[in-house]
Amino acid sequence: MKATVYVTIKANVLDPQGNAVQNALHTMGFHEVGKVRIGKYMEIQLDTADRAQAEERVKAMCEKLLANTVIEDYRFELEG
Template identity: 60%
Template sequence: MYKAIIHITLKESVLDPQGSAVKQSLHSLEYGEVQDVRIGKFMELELDEQDEQKAQARVTEMCEKLLANTVIEDYTFKLEKK
C-alpha cells in the first residue's frame, strides 16, 4: 500500500489572480516582505498497490486525466510506503 502526496500548481506562465489577491492582503497587513504568492492544491491518495512502479504509473494517469489541468497546471507527487 502507498500514499501519494500530490501538489498541483499553476504553471509559471499562467496568471494567478487568487495569489495576487492574497499578496495584496498580506501587504495591507504590513507583510511587505512577501514578494509573490501562488495558490495551488494539495491532496493525499491511498493506493492499494504493492508495486511502486505501478503506483507511480497510476498516480501519473490520475493526475493527467483528472486531478490536474495540464494545460495550465503542473503537478508533482511523491509516494510513501504504508
C-alpha cells in the same frame, strides 16, 4: 501506500487568488512578501504495494483528472 500530489498553476498563467492573497499580506504589514502562488495539495491512499505500478497510475490520474495540463503542473511523492 500514500501518494501526495501537488498541483500548481503554470508560471506563465495568471493566478488571481495568489495576487489577492499577496495584496492582503501587504496590507497586513508583511512587506517582505513577494509573489504568492496558490495550488492544490492532495493526499491519496493507494491499495497497492507495487511502487512502479503506483508511480505509473498516479501519473495517469494526474494527466487525466487531477491536473489540467493546459494551465497546471503537477508533481507527486509516494510513501509507504
